[in-house]
Amino acid sequence: MTDAPQPAAEDDRAERLVALSALDTEADPLFDALARSTAIATGAPIALITLIDNERQWFKANIGFAGTRGTPRDVAFCAQTILGSELMEVTDASSDPRWAENPLVTGYPGIRFYAGMPLTLHDGVRVGALCILDRTPRKLDDGQRRILAALAAAVTEALELRMRTLQQQAAQQRQREDAVSRLEAAKAAAALVARADKLMGSGRWSLDLDTKQIHWSDETCAVHDMPPGHRPTLIEAFNYYTPEARPKIELAVKAAMIGSHGSWDMELPMLTAKGRKIWVRTIGFAQMQPAPARLVGVVQDISIRRRVVAALEASDRRFRKLFEFSLGLICTHDYEGVLLSVNPAAAASLGYSVGELLGRPLTDFIPVERHAAFHSYLLQLMTKDRHAGMLELVAKDGGRRVWQYQSVLDDQSDEPYALGHALDITERYQQELRLWDEATRDPLTKCFNRRHLDNLSAAFASEAWGCITIDLDHFKQVNDQYGHQRGDEVLVAMARFLFRHARRDDPVVRLGGDEFLLLLRGADDEATARVARELEADRASAPIGFTLGAASFGHGVSLSDGLGEADRRLYQRRAIDRAPPADAADRVS
Numbered sequence: 001m002t003d004a005p006q007p008a009a010e011d012d013r014a015e016r017l018v019a020l021s022a023l024d025t026e027a028d029p030l031f032d033a034l035a036r037s038t039a040i041a042t043g044a045p046i047a048l049i050t051l052i053d054n055e056r057q058w059f060k061a062n063i064g065f066a067g068t069r070g071t072p073r074d075v076a077f078c079a080q081t082i083l084g085s086e087l088m089e090v091t092d093a094s095s096d097p098r099w100a101e102n103p104l105v106t107g108y109p110g111i112r113f114y115a116g117m118p119l120t121l122h123d124g125v126r127v128g129a130l131c132i133l134d135r136t137p138r139k140l141d142d143g144q145r146r147i148l149a150a151l152a153a154a155v156t157e158a159l160e161l162r163m164r165t166l167q168q169q170a171a172q173q174r175q176r177e178d179a180v181s182r183l184e185a186a187k188a189a190a191a192l193v194a195r196a197d198k199l200m201g202s203g204r205w206s207l208d209l210d211t212k213q214i215h216w217s218d219e220t221c222a223v224h225d226m227p228p229g230h231r232p233t234l235i236e237a238f239n240y241y242t243p244e245a246r247p248k249i250e251l252a253v254k255a256a257m258i259g260s261h262g263s264w265d266m267e268l269p270m271l272t273a274k275g276r277k278i279w280v281r282t283i284g285f286a287q288m289q290p291a292p293a294r295l296v297g298v299v300q301d302i303s304i305r306r307r308v309v310a311a312l313e314a315s316d317r318r319f320r321k322l323f324e325f326s327l328g329l330i331c332t333h334d335y336e337g338v339l340l341s342v343n344p345a346a347a348a349s350l351g352y353s354v355g356e357l358l359g360r361p362l363t364d365f366i367p368v369e370r371h372a373a374f375h376s377y378l379l380q381l382m383t384k385d386r387h388a389g390m391l392e393l394v395a396k397d398g399g400r401r402v403w404q405y406q407s408v409l410d411d412q413s414d415e416p417y418a419l420g421h422a423l424d425i426t427e428r429y430q431q432e433l434r435l436w437d438e439a440t441r442d443p444l445t446k447c448f449n450r451r452h453l454d455n456l457s458a459a460f461a462s463e464a465w466g467c468i469t470i471d472l473d474h475f476k477q478v479n480d481q482y483g484h485q486r487g488d489e490v491l492v493a494m495a496r497f498l499f500r501h502a503r504r505d506d507p508v509v510r511l512g513g514d515e516f517l518l519l520l521r522g523a524d525d526e527a528t529a530r531v532a533r534e535l536e537a538d539r540a541s542a543p544i545g546f547t548l549g550a551a552s553f554g555h556g557v558s559l560s561d562g563l564g565e566a567d568r569r570l571y572q573r574r575a576i577d578r579a580p581p582a583d584a585a586d587r588v589s
Helices: 010-020 029-042 142-181 185-198 218-223 234-239 246-258 303-325 344-350 368-384 426-440 450-455 457-462 475-482 484-501 525-537 559-576
Strands: 046-052 056-063 070-072 088-090 113-120 126-134 202-208 214-216 263-271 277-288 292-301 329-334 339-342 386-394 400-410 417-424 465-472 508-512 515-521 546-553
Touching: 010 046, 010 126, 010 142, 029 046, 029 056, 029 126, 029 142, 046 113, 113 142, 126 142, 202 218, 214 218, 218 292, 234 246, 246 263, 246 277, 246 292, 277 303, 329 344, 339 344, 344 400, 368 386, 368 400, 400 426, 426 450, 450 508, 465 484, 465 525, 465 559, 475 484, 484 508, 484 515, 484 525, 515 525, 525 546, 546 559
Parallel strands: none
Antiparallel strands: 046 056, 046 126, 056 070, 088 113, 113 126, 202 214, 202 292, 263 277, 277 292, 329 339, 329 417, 386 400, 400 417, 465 515, 465 546, 508 515
C-alpha cells in the first residue's frame, strides 16, 4: 500500500479547512442529499463527502458506509484524490498495487471500485473529495464522470456558502452584543421592570446603595411568604436563600455594587418565611450614575417549572430504559426508510448488533420482491400518519423473520420520522402457514383441496384462468380388484403426473375421489387447449387412463361456470369414448 504524499502548502490547506468550520459538525440534510444524489446518479452503493484533516479523513456526509464517521488519512483513497485537480478513478483496487493491501480493500467495506472528485475552493485549495465506492470492479461512463464533477462543484459551493453564512452570523452577533453594551442603564432598567411585570408570579425589588434600604413589591413579599409592605434588611434578604445558594447571590450582588459585573440571572433554591423550600429565578441589574447607585431586579417562583422539567427528565430516562430493555421490537426511521435508532431486542431478532443496523435502509433487510410493498408503506405512512401490518425481513443468517408492526409518524420535528413498534411473530406465522397448508391440501396426494379455491377467489376475478378437469377411467375397478391401498398409490402417482405438467404457479386440486383439477393462471382458450394436448400426448406415462375437459374463465366468467363448461366437455369426450376395453383395469401401472 502506498501512502499519499502531503500536498504542497499543506499548512495553508489546513487553515482553509478550519475556516470552513465543517469538521465534526452534525449531519446536514443538504450534504446528505448531495451524497445520496451522487449514489443514485452513478448506481454506487456508497457515496461520501470527505474532508482531509492532518491525520484523518472525516465524512461530512455518509451514504452506505455504516458505522463510521471517518478513517485514518494514510488509508484514505481521497488523500490521493486531493493531490490533483481531476477525477481519480480506481477500477479494481484489489489488482492495483497502490491499494491491494489497503485495509479498506482487504476488510470492511471491501472496496473494489473508487471514483473521487476533489473539492476545490475558489482560491484553488483542495480540502476533500466527493467520492463513490463499490464492492465490485466497474468503470464510470463519460456521463457519470460529468455528473460527479458537477455534484462536487455543488458540494464545494455549499461548503463555502455555509462558511460565509456562519461568518455573517458571527459578525451580526458581535454587532448585537456591541449595541446591547451601549444601552443606557436607565433604558436597561426600564426594560427589566417591564419584563418583570409580564412574568407570572414574579415581583420587583430595589436596593438603594447609599441607604442600603430594600423595597419589595407586594408580589415579592408573597414569594417570600411575607405580608405586603414588608421591608427586609440586606442580611435578611440573603438569609432566605439556602446555605449552598447564599454565596452565589452574595457574590453577584457585591459584584454589581462595585461595578465589576453589572447584572445577573440565576436560578437558586430558597426557604420562605414559612419554611417552604422553593426555587426562584432572581434577576438583578445595576443602575449607573455613572457609578452604581441602585440595584433593581425581579424574583420569580419557578418551583412548578422546575418540577415539570424534572418530571420530563425522569420521563425521558424511563423512555430510554424502556427503549433499551423492552422485549418489544422498537425502531425509528426517516421518510426514506433509513434506520435512525434500533433497540437491542429488534437487532437481536435479526441477528445483528445495533451498530450494524443504524444508518442503513430497511430495504437492505427486506426481500427484493417485497420492496414495492415497502415503498407503498412509506407513502401511506407519510400521508396517513400511521400504518400497521406484517413485514418480512431477512436476518443475518439468511433466515426469514416476520414482524407484526404498528408505525406512527412524528412530523413535529424538523425532520419527520416514523416510530415503529413490532413483535417477532415468525414462529406463529410459520405455524399458521403449516395449519393453513394442512387445511388446504389433500393429505394423500399433496394436491390442493376445494378449500384452496376460496383462497384464490380474489385472483379469479382479476385475470384470465384456464381449467382442466381430469376424471380417472375405471378407478372403481382398481379399488375392487386390487384394493384401496393400490387405489391410493394410483391417486398419488396421478398427482405426480399432473404436477409434472403444471407450471410453477399452476395449482393442482383434488376435487374429491378420482377427480382432479388443473388451474392455469393467465391462460386463455388457446393456452388451455395447448396444455390439454400435452396431457393427452403423455398418456402413456400416466398411471391410469383418464378423461379430461378444458375451458377458460375469468374477466366476467366465474369459476363455477368455467368448471361447469370443463365438465361438460369431459362428459362429451367420455361419451365419444364410451366403449372402454374389457381389460381397462389391467392398464394400471
